[in-house]
Amino acid sequence: MMIYSDTVRYALLALAYLAYNRERLVKANEIAKAQNIPKPFLSKILHELAKKGVLRSVKGPKGGFALKVDPKELSMWDVVVLMGEESKFDTCVLIPDKCETFEADPCVIHDRWEKLKKRIIEFLKETTIEDLVSVEERHVRSLTT
Numbered sequence: 425m426m427i428y429s430d431t432v433r434y435a436l437l438a439l440a441y442l443a444y445n446r447e448r449l450v451k452a453n454e455i456a457k458a459q460n461i462p463k464p465f466l467s468k469i470l471h472e473l474a475k476k477g478v479l480r481s482v483k484g485p486k487g488g489f490a491l492k493v494d495p496k497e498l499s500m501w502d503v504v505v506l507m508g509e510e511s512k513f514d515t516c517v518l519i520p521d522k523c524e525t526f527e528a529d530p531c532v533i534h535d536r537w538e539k540l541k542k543r544i545i546e547f548l549k550e551t552t553i554e555d556l557v558s559v560e561e562r563h564v565r566s567l568t569t
Contacts, residue, residue, distance in 0.1 A: 427544055432507050434461045435469050436500060440556035443495035449488030476506050495553035504548060513541055
């Protein structure tokens with residue numbers, strides 16, 4: 425089970441890559457290739473993040489993208505919210521329509537899911553893009569050794 429969409433996952437991967445390469449502008453092609461993300465999908469995500477003030481976008485042959493915010497200040501949950509997907513965490517994992525519609529008669533795992541969902545959201549709020557950079561560094565090292 426994925427806890428968020430490909431959009432959020434790709435945004436997180438791109439932001440981690442940009443944080444790892446924060447000393448320079450990075451082209452969408454480079455991020456797409458390095459993170460195995462479809463370029464058209466990634467381009468939409470990058471432009472959305474730029475529009476929301478998270479990224480700096482420079483056009484032209486020497487252009488690219490760079491983080492506009494401190495990666496220590498941007499949590500995984502912030503990215504979920506930026507991509508407009510926080511409401512997905514309100515949905516029941518077993519029977520979405522039933523739990524949302526019949527609160528007096530929730531599904532059999534409703535209470536357990538609520539507890540787990542809170543822990544997942546806490547984890548996402550506590551984990552920053554800077555934390556993901558260490559994962560990116562390990563990935564890069566494994567490719568060069």
